[in-house]
Amino acid sequence: MISVIVPTRDSAAVLGPCLSALVPAAVTGLVREVILADGGSGDATLAIAQDAGARVVAGDVAAAVATAKSGWLLILPPTTRLEPGWEAEVDHHVNRFTGRAACFRLAVDGGGPVARLREWFGGIGAPTPAHGLLVERARFGAVGAPRRLGARAFVPG
Numbered sequence: 001m002i003s004v005i006v007p008t009r010d011s012a013a014v015l016g017p018c019l020s021a022l023v024p025a026a027v028t029g030l031v032r033e034v035i036l037a038d039g040g041s042g043d044a045t046l047a048i049a050q051d052a053g054a055r056v057v058a059g060d061v062a063a064a065v066a067t068a069k070s071g072w073l074l075i076l077p078p079t080t081r082l083e084p085g086w087e088a089e090v091d092h093h094v095n096r097f098t099g100r101a102a103c104f105r106l107a108v109d110g111g112g113p114v115a116r117l118r119e120w121f122g123g124i125g126a127p128t129p130a131h132g133l134l135v136e137r138a139r140f141g142a143v144g145a146p147r148r149l150g151a152r153a154f155v156p157g
Helices: 014-021 023-028 047-054 061-067 086-096 113-122
Strands: 002-010 031-038 055-058 072-076 100-109 131-138 147-155
Touching: 014 047, 014 086, 023 031, 023 086, 031 047, 031 061, 047 055, 055 061, 086 100, 086 131, 086 147, 100 113
Parallel strands: 002 031, 002 072, 031 055, 100 147
Antiparallel strands: 072 131, 100 131
């Protein structure tokens, strides 16, 4: 139902948790494919992608979008780790909000006031790439203000 695109370049150290969070959705059929848009990795990124069953496209996100098979795209930075239960929110959005993009609420790993401030500031204004982006393939590149999903995308603290 969705194609997940992860832009990478020497992302071996952070890629595992991002891909692991996608496994339950792949098992249920929500995630149809995972594509790494690789910008020339020299580390183990490509081996990790191969082990995970992801397809690698050399180039940027637009190059990966051109090869995607699904009508909906979920674009995630490799540092992002989705919280359990994200699949239900994405499935609900895809089946109900045609024509409207969505993003996750930002959550910062770690405790303390600095992490909470980063989350708070991440919740106002325009989303950043760390929020992830769920968008119809036909509307990629012409996205308006995305709807915020209740599920969170965790980023390093």
